[in-house]
Amino acid sequence: MSLVERTRALLRTAIEVYRGSPHEARLVGIASRFDEPLRVALAGRVKAGKSTLLNALIGERLAATDRRECTRIVTWYEDGHTYRVVAHPKEGDPSPLRFTRNGAALRIDLGGLRADEVEQIMVTWPSQTLRTATLIDTPGIGSLSERVSRRAWELVAPDDTETPADAVLYLMRHLHVHDVEFLSAFHDTEVAQPNPVNAVGVLSRADEIAVGRGDTMTSALRVADQFAAEPTVRRVVQTVVPVAGLLAETAVTLTEVEVARLRKVAALPATVAESLLLSADRFRTKAPELGLSTDQREDLLARFGLFGVRLASALLRDGTAATAPGLALALAERSGIRALQGVVGALFFERRDVLKSRSALLAVQALTRTAPAPGSAAVEAQAERILAGAHPFQELRVLSSLRAGGVPGRPEVLAELERVIGGAGGAPAVRLGLDPAAGPAEIAAAAGTALTRWQRRAENPLTGREMVVAARVAVRSCEGMLADLRRHRST
Amino acid sequence: MTAAPPTPPPGFRAHADALRAAAVRECLRHGRPDLAGRLERYEAGGTTLVVLGDFGAGKSTLVNTLVDAPVCPVDDLRSTGVPTTVRFGQQPAEAWTAAADRILEGGSPADRVDLAVAADLLASGLTLVDAPGAGGLGSASGAAGLAALAAADGALFVTSAADELTVSEYGYLRRTLDLTATVACVLTKTDFYPNWRVVHDADVRGLGVLGIRLLAASAPLRVLARATDDPELDAESGYPAVVEYLSAVLDHHAAQEAAAVADEVAGVYDQLIAQYARRDAPVHDLAAGDAPWRRRLAAGLAALDVAADVGTRTGAVLDTAHEAMASGDPVDTWPQVATRLHGGMAYAVTEHHLWRRDRLAALAEAVAEDFAAQAGTVVAHPTGQVADRYVDREPVGSPVPAPAAYDTVDGYATTLREATTAVSRAALDRFAARTAERHVRRAAELSRTAALARGATHPAAVDR
Numbered sequence: 001m002s003l004v005e006r007t008r009a010l011l012r013t014a015i016e017v018y019r020g021s022p023h024e025a026r027l028v029g030i031a032s033r034f035d036e037p038l039r040v041a042l043a044g045r046v047k048a049g050k051s052t053l054l055n056a057l058i059g060e061r062l063a064a065t066d067r068r069e070c071t072r073i074v075t076w077y078e079d080g081h082t083y084r085v086v087a088h089p090k091e092g093d094p095s096p097l098r099f100t101r102n103g104a105a106l107r108i109d110l111g112g113l114r115a116d117e118v119e120q121i122m123v124t125w126p127s128q129t130l131r132t133a134t135l136i137d138t139p140g141i142g143s144l145s146e147r148v149s150r151r152a153w154e155l156v157a158p159d160d161t162e163t164p165a166d167a168v169l170y171l172m173r174h175l176h177v178h179d180v181e182f183l184s185a186f187h188d189t190e191v192a193q194p195n196p197v198n199a200v201g202v203l204s205r206a207d208e209i210a211v212g213r214g215d216t217m218t219s220a221l222r223v224a225d226q227f228a229a230e231p232t233v234r235r236v237v238q239t240v241v242p243v244a245g246l247l248a249e250t251a252v253t254l255t256e257v258e259v260a261r262l263r264k265v266a267a268l269p270a271t272v273a274e275s276l277l278l279s280a281d282r283f284r285t286k287a288p289e290l291g292l293s294t295d296q297r298e299d300l301l302a303r304f305g306l307f308g309v310r311l312a313s314a315l316l317r318d319g320t321a322a323t324a325p326g327l328a329l330a331l332a333e334r335s336g337i338r339a340l341q342g343v344v345g346a347l348f349f350e351r352r353d354v355l356k357s358r359s360a361l362l363a364v365q366a367l368t369r370t371a372p373a374p375g376s377a378a379v380e381a382q383a384e385r386i387l388a389g390a391h392p393f394q395e396l397r398v399l400s401s402l403r404a405g406g407v408p409g410r411p412e413v414l415a416e417l418e419r420v421i422g423g424a425g426g427a428p429a430v431r432l433g434l435d436p437a438a439g440p441a442e443i444a445a446a447a448g449t450a451l452t453r454w455q456r457r458a459e460n461p462l463t464g465r466e467m468v469v470a471a472r473v474a475v476r477s478c479e480g481m482l483a484d485l486r487r488h489r490s491t
Numbered sequence: 492m493t494a495a496p497p498t499p500p501p502g503f504r505a506h507a508d509a510l511r512a513a514a515v516r517e518c519l520r521h522g523r524p525d526l527a528g529r530l531e532r533y534e535a536g537g538t539t540l541v542v543l544g545d546f547g548a549g550k551s552t553l554v555n556t557l558v559d560a561p562v563c564p565v566d567d568l569r570s571t572g573v574p575t576t577v578r579f580g581q582q583p584a585e586a587w588t589a590a591a592d593r594i595l596e597g598g599s600p601a602d603r604v605d606l607a608v609a610a611d612l613l614a615s616g617l618t619l620v621d622a623p624g625a626g627g628l629g630s631a632s633g634a635a636g637l638a639a640l641a642a643a644d645g646a647l648f649v650t651s652a653a654d655e656l657t658v659s660e661y662g663y664l665r666r667t668l669d670l671t672a673t674v675a676c677v678l679t680k681t682d683f684y685p686n687w688r689v690v691h692d693a694d695v696r697g698l699g700v701l702g703i704r705l706l707a708a709s710a711p712l713r714v715l716a717r718a719t720d721d722p723e724l725d726a727e728s729g730y731p732a733v734v735e736y737l738s739a740v741l742d743h744h745a746a747q748e749a750a751a752v753a754d755e756v757a758g759v760y761d762q763l764i765a766q767y768a769r770r771d772a773p774v775h776d777l778a779a780g781d782a783p784w785r786r787r788l789a790a791g792l793a794a795l796d797v798a799a800d801v802g803t804r805t806g807a808v809l810d811t812a813h814e815a816m817a818s819g820d821p822v823d824t825w826p827q828v829a830t831r832l833h834g835g836m837a838y839a840v841t842e843h844h845l846w847r848r849d850r851l852a853a854l855a856e857a858v859a860e861d862f863a864a865q866a867g868t869v870v871a872h873p874t875g876q877v878a879d880r881y882v883d884r885e886p887v888g889s890p891v892p893a894p895a896a897y898d899t900v901d902g903y904a905t906t907l908r909e910a911t912t913a914v915s916r917a918a919l920d921r922f923a924a925r926t927a928e929r930h931v932r933r934a935a936e937l938s939r940t941a942a943l944a945r946g947a948t949h950p951a952a953v954d955r
Contacts, residue, residue: 047654208653208683219567219568223568226568232826232827278712279681279682279683279709279711279712279727280682280683280684281682282682305685306682306683306684306685307683
């Protein structure tokens with residue numbers, strides 16, 4: 001029986017056990033959540049660019065990116081057939097809210113409610129992205145009031161308790177790794193046991209790092225790698241990806257009008273353009289021959305930032321992008337949003353069943369522990385058996401302890417271990433460090449070699465205890481890959 | 492306006508120099524080469540400003556742009572790790588490049604790096620110190636910046652236009668203001684952030700309360716303006732205003748120094764006059780072992796319990812560390828416990844050194860007053876800057892080493908306490924020895940003067 005089937009069966013049993021009790025509805029909720037899209041929360045400090053990134057991921061300018069009231073409320077964005085916004089007050093029944101959308105972000109009218117009276121806002125919006133993942137925009141951690149921050153942590157706290165989110169994108173701005181603020185962001189006392197299995201770090205506003213220099217994204221990538229290697233960060237997230245959030249948002253919502261305006265900038269001789277784009281102020285006021293009004297220039301700055309205007313006009317000038325869709329694609333690529341989507345795909349969506357099962361099992365355990373009922377002990381034991389025994393969970397556990405520095409070993413062995421157990425993605429080619437286009441024969445050969453190697457490590461009497469446990473899991477991972485290959489061959 | 496013209500002795504300095512030269516001539520005429528020598532040794536120290544601010548605010552870029560040369564290394568990945576002094580002088584660019592690895596963090600540890608560049612701005616005695624990032628109150632690098640400030644004349648606080656000044660930046664600024672009144676704020680990267688004016692206006696409001704002015708400055712514009720000799724672009728960069736501010740600080744500081752020279756000259760004249768005017772000075776007891784100034788010095792030093800001060804200051808840090816160790820698995824929490832412990836200790840040690848310096852300055856004033864009282868008008872010593880002359884101007888404290896392993900919190904604290912206490916005791920000893928030496932020498936000098944005066948044969952001097 002697969003992990004999904006075992007989890008579903010357990011949920012059915014649990015509902016039977018609690019039938020007729022006040023907890024039944026909660027379990028039905030857990031069960032239906034299990035079949036819903038993965039829930040991904042965006043967390044991070046105030047002004048880290050959460051709403052901007054959310055828009056970039058959805059491909060529409062939905063979330064308000066300014067600092068109005070709604071950015072202080074937890075807001076869910078889920079797929080649906082109709083456009084709808086519903087407020088869930090802390091007390092009382094959910095009530096639909098009026099909203100308008102004049103060209104840009106959604107403007108939600110709280111209709112007499114105060115921001116702190118609202119538990120959360122649910123935005124239902126037909127969208128391709130939201131079909132695969134429900135996105136949760138959280139208030140900034142740390143800088144607003146203590147209470148608001150707490151709300152954000154309760155939502156994403158990645159320890160072993162039930163959380164509304166299955167996975168977390170943790171946004172951070174370019175701070176120094178020895179910055180006291182930076183450390184406290186990762187070691188809030190609220191987060192007792194950081195768990196990197198379901199979190200990815202995003203170095204947002206990446207274009208800031210080299211202050212918009214041409215090689216700014218290359219620099220951002222190096223800084224992200226440096227962050228990702230930091231032990232403090234490794235404990236909390238699997239990897240760190242740089243994204244120029246504003247540019248990403250604009251790239252996926254680029255309009256023909258904007259491209260036409262950028263073409264005017266691109267039409268300037270390179271030296272004139274360079275001098276014009278030396279500063280935002282110069283772009284606002286210089287080169288009257290450009291044929292753009294002050295408002296139009298201001299709009300371009302607001303949408304692209306100085307780095308974006310520089311990059312986009314350069315791409316148009318040198319012919320890298322000739323059309324609006326071409327420019328959108330090139331900007332999206334360079335903004336880092338594509339790389340982030342790739343990472344999220346490999347680490348969240350490919351592992352969707354595991355993450356969702358984990359959320360469901362933890363939720364069931366939380367219930368059986370706090371509200372025991374006749375037969376609930378058996379349910380709890382079964383949940384524990386699945387969590388402890390199912391191979392995907394063992395992989396997550398080893399991954400977690402590996403990243404926390406709990407498995408001693410040579411760096412290259414640890415790197416291979418992390419890859420084999422799915423640390424960089426679940427696809428066999430990724431696990432074995434092969435080219436993504438590798439064929440079944442090549443994968444089978446590599447998996448066989450890896451299996452022997454990990455068996456030897458697991459059985460070597462000189463291997464440390466932690467490594468023996470980890471190596472056994474790696475052996476299972478290799479066996480799993482070989483079994484999958486055999487199954488495919490026989491069908 | 493471009494940079495200040497090379498070697499312009501500002502008005503005050505020239506005036507002070509003339510005053511001193513005249514006094515030297517007068518001393519020699521009256522047969523006192525010793526006094527003349529003392530005046531000649533008195534040398535103007537120049538003006539040192541420390542460039543402070545958070546990581547990545549653009550401190551090194553600001554220094555480089557001001558001196559128009561890539562002296563301080565700028566790197567996206569590695570920040571400035573040690574305070575870097577940039578003064579006027581000839582040094583090849585290779586020397587700067589060679590120093591980069593020592594300056595950027597991750598290089599081998601060094602507590603200070605000295606570099607020189609023949610920049611117009613520095614020619615009139617300005618020295619800039621590029622400090623490591625503040626990194627919030629309680630970080631070790633922030634303590635290093637404040638320690639450098641203790642030996643300087645003022646600070647430039649750098650903040651970027653990315654965001655308004657943060658709570659921790661304001662905290663660091665207040666601490667800076669405790670150490671020097673000469674502080675201005677520089678807003679960097681105004682070219683890159685389209686809405687920098689919003690940030691600027693908010694910062695101006697916040698800084699206004701503290702009485703600090705804000706200067707907006709864009710390095711890329713300045714660099715291009717210099718390369719293309721474009722005065723309009725230069726004005727746009729905001730740098731001329733920064734240079735103007737620095738010149739004003741320099742002038743002000745030169746004026747203060749001139750006042751100090753004038754004080755010294757006045758003291759010398761007093762002695763020349765006393766040489767002939769005073770016949771009977773009660774000076775012979777000044778060097779005695781039980782002179783009041785000696786008793787005050789001994790009592791004052793005895794009252795300075797450095798060990799107790801170190802203990803109190805580090806105790807609080809240690810308690811926090813113990814609490815953190817107790818509340819979580821040390822294996823998990825050690826990295827941030829260690830960082831906080833290191834930062835907290837560095838702060839405690841810096842604060843302790845500053846405390847000691849202030850107490851010694853006060854003691855020096857008191858001892859000088861006792862001495863003057865006993866010596867009578869003979870000494871007529873200007874008391875205005877007594878403290879400065881007696882108390883070390885060396886940077887407070889040396890860098891605090893980081894802790895090594897999580898089972899040694901107490902050991903680390905003990906070692907640090909002992910080292911700090913030892914450094915402080917040595918400083919007290921040095922202070923006592925030097926103060927005594929100065930005063931005894933002074934007493935001998937006075938006795939000689941008195942003896943000379945009794946047999947005076949120089950009527951010419953009485954005219955004065």
